[in-house]
Amino acid sequence: MVQLKVNGVQRSFDGEPDMPLLWYLRDVLALTGTKFGCGMALCGACTVHQNGKAIRSCITTMQRAAGSEIRTIEDIAVNGLHPVQKSWMEVNVPQCGYCQSGQIMQAISLLNEKQKPTDEDIDDGMSGNICRCGTYQRIRAAIKAAGGERA
């Protein structure tokens, strides 16, 4: 039995311990904001926070999630939208939007580590997250705006 906290709620899971967290979130808990993109940690669509840090839920087994606190896109807007969500909207980042949950989770993690990231920091922090629609320059602008910089 795997115990973990998801978006502040204590959960227990008695399924296969090698099931990736992604499918537990999506299929079992119906938290579908976290997306499936590649299953190999190559695209970042499945990014969630484990104990405050961005991880790829598609390769994180339930066993490895045990005992940790998981936070998904659904729990980021608490008292109103998160500043990163706000700047995402101001910059009008998304096109299809499918990768954007992962992008936002990754960006929050990046900004937690570095409030005013440089272009290089943003490249390093965000290049694991693919956007096939190609919204990268708006993602960069939104991260800078959220960090307090005028883009």
Next chain:
Amino acid sequence: MNTITNVSRRSFLQGALSAGALVLSVRFVPEALWAADTPSGSRADQAALHPHVYVGVDTDGTVYIIAHRSEMGTTSRTSLPLVLAEELDADWSRVKVQQAMGDPRYGSQDTDGSHSIREFYEPMREAGATARLMLLRAAAQQWGVPEAECATDPHVVVHKTSGKKAGYGELATAAATFPVPKKNELKFKPQSAWRYVGKGQASYDLEDICTGKAKFGMDARVEDMVYASIEHPPVLGGKLKSFDEKGPLLVKGVRQTVVIDPFTPPHHFQPLGGIAVIADNTWSAMKGRQKLKAVWDDGPHAVYNSDQYKKELQKAARQPAKAARNQGDVDTAFAQGGKVIEAEYYVPHLAHASMEPPVALADYRDGKVTIWASTQNPQAVQEVVSEKLGVPKENVTCHVPLLGGGFGRKSKPDYAAEAAILSKKVGRPVKVVWSREDDIRFDYYHTVSAMYMKAALGTDGLPTAWLQRSVFPSIGSTFNVNGTAAGAGELQQGWTDLPFNIPNMRAENSGAAAHLRIGWLRSVANIYHCFAAQSFADECAHAAGRDSLEYLLALIGPSRIVDVKKSAPDYPNYGGSLETYPIDTARYRHVIEVVAEKSGWGNKNLGKGQGMGIAVHRSFLTYVATVVQVEVNDQGELRIPRVDTAVDAGLIVNPEATRNQFEGAAVFGTSLARFGEITATHGVVDQSNFDSYPVSRMNEAPYRTNVYIVESSAPPAGVGEPGVPPFAPALCNAIFAATGKRVRELPLSRAKLGA
């Protein structure tokens, strides 16, 4: 097409009733997207005033507008309803966009070919103006004043002299008693009064996307559903010999395996066949599938080896072929001499690789099927499911959630048919989830092409003769077993429409056998045709010792309408008439001039390893010129600091969405130019995920793309695709300027660009 009839004066159904009935059985399906249509019709249908299939106005003032095209990131779900809201003079904040199910009464729902705005701008305006006029007449009658004294402000009718006002909601019931006005009675707003069109509007779904609430096809859920992962034959047309179901059944959560029959050629939108593993969750289905030990009879397409095939295409490209356009006398002109240059180009197969792989949920019950599919074409879902299951099309209901990208792949609903077949066999709702590997290995691929180019340059350096020849397996092979020859629809895309002012010109083409499923990918044949023609134009400029941009303008020549039909009788012009959408060289020239000025062409001191390249192209009736700036270091590593793109797409409904599309097109173009390559060995596709089929990441994409929209009152044209074609040649032309190395084969990852 969309005849206007007063289809409904039904009393308003309580929202709770219509939505609630569905929620009982479909627990997780949110009202916002998928309860738009109930068994008794759409919310727009049920509204108090419903003069047109696209719109309903309710007594509480809510305006329901139907989005009948699929939303895959181009913002058509926002922009088309916005056009209707404009002419209705509705307050956008009181508009509820309702996604349509597949239904021919909405007209074409096939969301590809960059024609949503082009085809539906007028019908949307008419629908809005129709509803507005009826509301206005209701108010005039209520107040006993002439209609001419009434006007509208957002969501209210106003009597100009008395200042009386009445809201749309309070007028809706009375308005519905009026006959639907005829088209010639309608009055449209002058452009100066527009509040929404041309102003820039964010996606209707923006906040839902940023909060994870937006529902994509991947997110569809219904009670009692099971999940399927399908092992397809590795080679197209392969047949199952044997498999072992014991392994999968040992996996916890796996329920059963189901064989799906192979297709009967042509493959069209039919499933590929294979073995589905059915399980309680996606993971168990995928894990069980790995233990199938399937054995296949590969069939005739096992001969397909990309290395060998490439040589055959290139060889064919050197041989005379059928002329698709012929003007003047190329052979005589070549015989007269001049400086002759020749070049060959090659573009490999590409995969769509939208972030959301193909996915569909189907629920078959008693001869009826309900489907939630990430599809660009819900009516095609109805057709293929109807054929495969032998049920009437009317018994196939197709809901259209948001698409996590499409790029043309999701026009082909093979995966939706798989879900329907499986649901019927399993007796439960089944959700088919393709893995990334399935997506890349079993795509409807962008074709593979070889181009041969030859020009004779006169004393002024301009061509006296121009011959271009392309060879590729056609999209026609997907619909016809003998469909090897290219269609006019492919040849119009950058081949028969060449706008150059050259007296002697011939565009030729040969077909080739297809060994994979060939489909359309964002901008389609324009990709390789534009790559060859615009790269070769740059080669001619270099051979003539002239500036690339100045030479390109000289090639296009004076402002004129190109009489393309004279030399290419089959030219279809993307389905638009040549009267409305001529090939206008003035518009080519203008986008070049705009991008020249904005990019600082010719005025920049570029350092070592830096260069700028230009390309211009008209596709989907839109004119685009792109300048790419590139840096290449001694190791051959590439950086794209800046892209400038000028766009003339006629009237622009949503400039914000347009900028987004062209910024994205530069990244899409970067992906295909730098990395895009699908190959096959013995008929099996070699690539499978983003490691072997890379697409641009942030650090590889252009750092900055500037989009300049040309103000135009010309009829609206496409914006989703036209940004893609000029990107790759502009990039390769920039690489030549930076390094002196001419790239004639994509992708660039195969080229050696280092010192």
